[in-house]
Amino acid sequence: MDQYPSSSVDVIDAFRALTAEARRNVCRTLVAEFSHAECHEVWDLIFNRFHFDVLENLPLELSARVAGYLEPSETFRLRQVSRRWNELFSTPAICGSSFRSFNSHQILNTSAAEWKQSYSRYAKCQLALRTGRPAGEALYSDISSDWSQCNDNTISYSDGMIAWAKNQVILLLCLRSGRARYFNTANRQVVVCVRVSSRIIAALTSHGSCQVWNHKSGKEGMLRLPSANYKVSLGYIRHNFLVDEDTIAVYLAGSQSIIVWDLQTETSRQIYIGAEPFHIFLDAKGKTLTVMRLEDAHENLVYRHGDHISQIVGVTYSIDRNSRSDQRSFSFPLPNSVMSVDLRLHSCLNNIKSCCFRLSTTISHDKKDDAQPLAVGEFITFISYSNILNRPVARFYPEIPCGEMDKRCLATVMSEGLVYYLAENDTDSSAIVLDYRRGEAIQAPGINLASGVFGGNSQYPCYCFGDTFIYGIGLSDVVRVWCFDEDVMAGGGIGRHEIFRDRRDLES
Structure with a gap:
């Protein structure tokens, strides 16, 4: 056999x-x-035999939920893993989920023909922002305004436009076109607060009026505010005067209400909200107004630095003139049940669609002769308005040690969880990128103030501003801007007003 x-x-x-x-x-x-x-x-x-592609075999809905934890730039890197992953991470569901998680201010319309180009553009900008490598820069000089005389109330930035006021004159500079325009208040009224949006520029004056200009169409309007609510030292409002598209909102301390007014109809609506909130979100498209407050364990409002809070509370009101003044409440739980609040960052890091402040947990000593309480946990809180959910979203990140951020106007929120601030030393000033999502702090290699207009100057920039595409610094009569959008640079770039320099030319 x-x-x-x-x-x-x-x-x-x-x-x-x-x-x-x-x-x-x-x-x-x-x-x-x-x-x-x-x-x-x-x-x-x-x-x-030993490798099983779990993601490839998941239902698309579950894969999209996983993609919500990935940055848009990471989805492009994962497309190189395999042919199947290239198809998977190119689908509208995956890209849309990643986009929504990292950009709550905008909506990615995946039904539009050019949605892939929009997604790719945003991903490249975010990667450039996170690594501190702009595509180009521009210098605006010989501007007839002194930044050193401005403050948080008289400077405003939005959508590539920055406005600042001195006495009765407002200067609006478009960073994309380089066009500068001047606006004068009626009867030479002194401007105490200015705000700019994608459509309008609005100014509160010392005589109790709110003057509004549409910087696209040229239309003008004026709203007379109750003089009894005027605060002599601070104006009508500190940080609760805001604009969105062609709508403005002003908190009136005397009547504990908010006046909402739009330039198109020139009609107003007054909404009673009670005590002054620490932040307000205005959504002109959604026709809502959201008021944010901090409360302690007994539901008392908290305003002072160092006080303890137990929750962040919000109330949303309808500002539609054709509907009832409905309202809905919500709250955000804290990382710990009781935390100490630090609002020093809020004055210089808040804007129309987001705000930022610190929270900390402390351990108190029983004995009187012991040392001061020891801080054991600090968090940075980002509250941003989601145009998708039509309500604010709060996220808490562990603090990255950075004492310089307590100095006013030296830091700005570029996107949710990403902050740029100017670090000072004896020889130069450079931008530091604080990435709270990753828990990293790096020096931006493409932004250095050691040379050029800031070289050897003992003064520090009095104002920093930016968004997902632009980072800028103002000093005296000079504005210096860095652009992170390669498409803008390819189309002629920023800086046609004065001097344009491409980052690739500087490095060659």
Whole structure:
């Protein structure tokens, strides 16, 4: 009888009958007999045997939820893993989920024909922002305004436009076109607060009026505010005067209400909200106004630095003139049940669609002769308005040590969880990128103030501003801007007003 297997089935059966040691010896002998092509084939078989692509086999809805934890730039990197992953991470569901998680201010319309270009543009900008590598820069000089005389109330930035006021004159500079325009208040009224949006520029004056200009169409309007609510030292409002598109909102301390007014209809609506909130979100498209407050364990409002809070509370009001003044409440739980609040960052890091402040947890000592309470946990809180959910979203990140951020106007929120601030030393000033999502702090290699207009100047910039595409610094009568959008640079870039320099030219 033949002692050798007559078919591949017999070979497999004989191999299974061997002892463990004999199986290992057979494997070693077979590997030595394999050709080069057979080795590659066996390697692929072994890889497939021990590797299972979980993501590829998940339903698309679950894969999209996983993509919500990935930055848009990371989805492009993962497309290189395999052909299947290239298809998967190019789908509207995956890209839309990643976009929504990292950009709550905008909506990615995946039904539009150009949505892939928009997604790619945003991903490249975010990567450039996170790594501190702008695509180009511009310098605006000989501007007839002194930044050193301005403050948080008399400077405003939005959508590539910056406005600042001195006495009765407002200067609006479009950073994309380089066009500068001047606006004068009626009867030479002194401007105490100015705000700019994608459509209008609005100014509160010392005589109790709010003057509004549409910087696109040229239309003008004026709203007379109750003089009894005017605060002589601070104006009508500190940070609760805001604009969105062609709508303005002003908090009136005397009546504890907010006046909402739009330039198109020139009609107003007054909404009673009670005590002054620490932040307000205005959504002109959604026709809502959201008031944010801090409360302690007894539901008392908290305003002072160092006080303890138990929750962040919000109330949303309808500002639609054709509907009732409905309202809905919500709250955000804190990382710990009771935390100390630090609002020093809020004055210089808040804007129309987001705000930022610190929270900390402390341990108190029982004995009076012990040292001061020891801070054991600090968090940076980002509250941003989501145009998708039509309500604010709060996220808490562990603090990255950075004492310079307590200095007013030296820091700005570029996007949610990403802050730029100017670090000062004896020789120069450079931008530091604080990435709270990753818990990293790096020096921006493409932004250095050691040379050029800031070289050797002992003064520090009095104002920093920016968004997902632009970062800028103002000093005296000079504005210096860095652009992170490669498409803008390819189309002619920023800086046609004065001087344009492409980052690639500087590095060549």
